[in-house]
Amino acid sequence: MENCIFCKIVSGEIPSSKVYEDEVCIATLDINPAAPGHTLIIPKEHHQDLTDDVDEKLLGHLFKTAAIIGARQKERLNAEGFNVIQNNGEVAGQSVHHLHIHVIPRFANDGVLPLWKPTEPSMEELGAVKDLLK
Secondary structure, eight states, X not given: OTTOHHHHHHHTSSOOOEEEEOSSEEEEEOSSOSSTTOEEEEESSOOSSTTTTOOHHHHHHHHHHHHHHHHHHHHHSOOSEEEEEOOOSGGXXXXXXXXXXXXXXXXXXXXXXXXXXXXXOOXXXXXXXXXXXX
16 A cells, blocks of 8 residues: 555655564554553555454464564563554554554553443343344
C-alpha cells in the first residue's frame, strides 16, 4: 500500500527504532508508548486487520514473535509482565490500518490502565450472546 506508514517503515523509507526483524515481520518501538519498551510487531506483508484474509501461519508467527519480544522486555527491561494487544477498526483503537500487534511491558503501579471495566452479565445475557456468536 503506497500510503501506509507501516509499509513505509517495513521498506525502510521511514526510519524506526527496530528491535527485531526476520523474513516475515519487524518489531519496532512505538513512537507513542504506553510504557518504555512498548513494541509494535508489524508483518512485512500488508493486511488491513485480522479480517483481511490473514494466513494462520502468519498469525502464529506474529504471536510467537510477541512472545519473544515479551520475554526480552521481562529479561532486559525488568518488566514484571506484558500485554499483547491487537486492535481491529478505529472504534477498537486501530489508528494505522496495517495489521500489527502491541507488546507492552508492565511494571507495578505503571499507570497503564486496563482496556475495559469488567461487568457482571447474567447467565441469560451470556446465553443470548453465545447464541448469536455460534
